[in-house]
Amino acid sequence: MNNPTPTQTQALPAFRHYQHAHCESGVTTNLLRFYGIDISEPMAFGIGAGLFFGHIPFLKVNGTPGTTFRTWPGAIFKRVTCSLHIEIKAQRFPNPDAAMQALDAVLAQGIPVGMQTSVYYLPYLPEAFRFHFNAHNLVVYGKEGDEYLVSDPVLETTSRIHSSDLAKARFAKGAPEPKGFMYYVAGVPEQTDFSKAIPAGIRQTCFMMLSPPLPWFGCNAFRLLAKKIRQYPQKLSPRKTALYLGNIVRMQEEIGTGGAGFRYLFAAFLQEAAERQNHAALEPFSKELTEIGDAWRNFAYSAARIVKARSTDLVSCQDLSEQLLRIGEREKDLFKRLKKAVR
């Protein structure tokens, strides 16, 4: 599951950068590997219960209703370290000066630091990605002069960033506000035990997908979004419809999800769990989730067609809505059985 060519870094010989699909599970993986813990990205994502679905129509992000395929920022790192009994420190700050000073102090001890940032203020990223999206995660592992050494897990290699840019990125405004949020490992147990962490992560994922009694979260949100998509042609202008649908596709594919809105990543986790940790019962679930992931890819493809046409076609929106409903039914069914399998 590892990438073949890690980039050896200069400032801290022990810190190695590996590229990952997703920022937060990638940061978690790279930070834990620094401490000699053998963990893959899918493993971190699964134990951290990263998989989720939510659609909150009234929470507008840049004018489009919020849609998410993952859990909230910070949760993966917290859950992984908690279930592996790894001690961490996590802090938010009132102002950039305090945040940068605290960062420097931790770096001086040779500790790599994970942090939440905006992508808008990261000049090393391709401009195409640089919107006001504030839930990005990266590792800073050193400082040279006015520049910080950055390991951004979605990139193939390490990068550098000027301190003023990093300060801006850490104090970007707009939900979810990072407020200089940074986190690092403070203590590692002699042995890490995955045998309890894996079922715990799966249980948490099932719980989040099945249990929230609200229409905006988990499997309920599939029905909600399907209904909304069906109504788009009547309620919105073609331009708005394209914008809203395009945003769903971007949340599912653009922001580094490993494909199909993290479904492949979670399927990879189930597979690894089945093989490494003797949960053979999980293997068929991995296969099934891969197939659901393929259905998600088809969904994104159909949605992109409508976006490209920029015409509100009643039939194609109806069709898209039904695709989503079917995916929702399959996921609900899968997580219900998965819940029983790890009980």
Add this chain to the structure above:
Amino acid sequence: MQLDEVPQEGLHYKDRDKLRKLMYATDGQGHYTGVPSAGWEAENIATQSAWDEVNDSLEEAALAVKNGELSPIAYFMHKCLMDETILARYVGKWRRTVRRHMKPSHFKKLSQATLEKYAAVFGISTEELTSFGNATTGK
């Protein structure tokens, strides 16, 4: 998704094709591995469409400022890819207030301090802010 199905469709727009992202796909034995992907058509359409929207709104805002319907704040807000909510958080004001400042009549009455606040957020000088779309500067 199988390994050989991982799309490699780069998008030559705003450096998008400089980054290859990692995807997870299954090999012949159904085993998952990470594979770099240059991009995918569906994703590219969505990215491009988001930028088209940004550029369209920017053009509309520029026109509205020229026609005296909106103040330059509206134009620079779009230029910085912000919306009213985000801009309001950056200048530390209510969204309602920011919306009012987008009316040319209110904009004219803004104090130097307020103008400086907006200019700092947009990364420009106050002159650039106030002179944008102004007939006398010929812009």
